[in-house]
Amino acid sequence: AQAVRLPLHQALLTYANMDSSLSPDSIKMVRVSGFVSRGSISKIREGGRRYESLKVKVGYQNLMDDSNAMFNAFQYLGSNKGGKSTKIRVDANRAWNDTEAMEFASALDGIELHAINKIEFIEEPLLKHMDDNDEWSLEGQVESLERWFHHTGIMYALDESVSDLVQSHEGLIHSILPELEEAFKEGNRGCRAVVLKPALVGVERSAQIARLVRSKLGLGVIFSSSFDSGIGLTYTAMLGALSDSHPSRSPPLAHGVGTFEQVGRDTLSPPFDSYVNEQGQLNIASLARAFYGLSLNDISESLNVQQEIVPA
Numbered sequence: 001a002q003a004v005r006l007p008l009h010q011a012l013l014t015y016a017n018m019d020s021s022l023s024p025d026s027i028k029m030v031r032v033s034g035f036v037s038r039g040s041i042s043k044i045r046e047g048g049r050r051y052e053s054l055k056v057k058v059g060y061q062n063l064m065d066d067s068n069a070m071f072n073a074f075q076y077l078g079s080n081k082g083g084k085s086t087k088i089r090v091d092a093n094r095a096w097n098d099t100e101a102m103e104f105a106s107a108l109d110g111i112e113l114h115a116i117n118k119i120e121f122i123e124e125p126l127l128k129h130m131d132d133n134d135e136w137s138l139e140g141q142v143e144s145l146e147r148w149f150h151h152t153g154i155m156y157a158l159d160e161s162v163s164d165l166v167q168s169h170e171g172l173i174h175s176i177l178p179e180l181e182e183a184f185k186e187g188n189r190g191c192r193a194v195v196l197k198p199a200l201v202g203v204e205r206s207a208q209i210a211r212l213v214r215s216k217l218g219l220g221v222i223f224s225s226s227f228d229s230g231i232g233l234t235y236t237a238m239l240g241a242l243s244d245s246h247p248s249r250s251p252p253l254a255h256g257v258g259t260f261e262q263v264g265r266d267t268l269s270p271p272f273d274s275y276v277n278e279q280g281q282l283n284i285a286s287l288a289r290a291f292y293g294l295s296l297n298d299i300s301e302s303l304n305v306q307q308e309i310v311p312a
Contacts, residue, residue, distance in 0.1 A: 015123045026198055027241045029281040032180035033089060033222070036073060037262060051280035053120055053254040058104070059095025067107055074112040087120035094124045094160055098148070101125045105152040121155040121192040128164070138165050139183045143205070149190025157222070159195040163292050164202055164210070173205055177212050184217050193220035193253055199232070210243040218249035224256030230272030233257045235293055257282070 034051035047282045058066040073088050096104065104125070108115035129144045130136055138161055145156045169175040184191065194213045196206045206290035210221045223240035225233050258280075260272045268291075275287045 002263065007255055028283065028285045030237055030241045030244065030284045031239075031252065032258050032276055032280050032282050033254040033256050034086075034280060035067075035256070035258040035262060036076075049276065049278055049280045051086055051254065051258065053089050055089040055256065055258070057091050057093075059092045063100075063103055063107060066104060067111055070108065070115075071111050074115070074118065077118060085118075088118055089120050089157075090122040090125075091159070092122055092125045094127050096125055097127055098144075101148055102151065105154060116152075118153055119154055121157045123157045123159045123195060124161065125154075128160070136164060136168065138179055142183045143228060146190055155190050155192040157193040157195055157220075157223075158191065159197075162194060162196060163200050166205060171202070171205065176205070177208065180209065180212060181216065184219070191219055193222050195222045195224050195256065196239075197224050197225065197226075199228075199237060202253050203239070206239060207243070209265050210239075211246060214246055214248035215248055220250045220253040222253050222256055224257065227259050227263060227312065229263070230266040230268030233260060234268070234287060237282055237284055238268050238288065254280070 009127060017192075031052060033053040033055050035055045035287065037057055038272070054076065056069055057072050058069050058282070060069065062068055070088075077086050077088070085289065092104075105116075108119075112118065124145075126141075126144050126148060128136060129141045131140055141161050141164075142158075148154075149156060165176055165179060171178070196210060198206045201209070206223070210223075211223050213219045219242075223236050223243065225236040228236070237255060237257050240257070244252035257272075259277070266272055271288070272287075275283045275290075277283070
């Protein structure tokens with residue numbers, strides 16, 4: 001495949017399949033979600049940035065630990081004066097059964113007044129749902145999450161379910177997309193976003209799934225990375241920027257590249273965090289030029305020339 005012969009930054013543009021009417025260089029800033037691991041709220045405070053979204057990990061074996069994690073996050077929101085109202089993204093990693101998930105939701109108002117209004121969504125609050133034949137399907141998982149949303153009023157996001165979907169279809173995109181569309185045939189209801197991890201799902205599949213989710217399903221898309229160096233975060237952020245450029249009923253959301261504040265040193269110089277301002281926005285245009293010596297438009301034009309020269 002031609003993609004194998006292309007540098008990764010050109011493959012990103014190839015599979016984003018940007019409309020010819022769109023200019024890559026119109027993408028100046030990408031919103032970043034802050035990240036809080038267990039006991040790391042102090043690093044967010046030290047950074048001094050006012051993120052519009054703050055991701056908090058829960059699912060710590062007991063409700064007390066989860067409550068403490070949420071309490072610390074709400075305390076951060078209370079001290080985040082002068083900026084936009086920050087929303088919390090809760091990441092449960094499928095830690096709870098139905099009862100435990102309901103207990104967590106019930107405990108929130110005891111931690112913070114109007115807590116539910118301050119939560120953007122919870123990523124995968126429920127265990128992997130298996131049917132009577134001990135088989136998993138995305139539609140079954142979404143139905144379980146919808147029931148939970150109906151009872152709690154808290155929106156959810158898909159994460160691990162995307163990887164399960166890809167694996168269940170052996171990575172075949174022509175099978176993956178129809179099942180994803182079928183799962184939301186009655187509307188997006190309680191689903192706020194779909195989280196895509198290119199390192200797990202793949203660059204091409206991530207871009208194709210993102211286009212369907214944003215353009216047809218009208219859901220948010222969040223590109224997310226793990227504890228990567230600035231190089232990995234840059235590629236993830238570029239995918240997020242390209243996805244944000246496509247028309248959609250859903251406005252762009254902050255992307256999950258905020259783990260840089262948890263890492264002591266970076267392989268990039270200047271480091272990745274130097275491109276993130278006090279409002280938690282990444283200057284993707286400057287980062288792309290520093291990273292490649294080219295603007296996003298230059299990269300796109302270079303790719304178009306190569307596509308004219310290289311036979312299919």
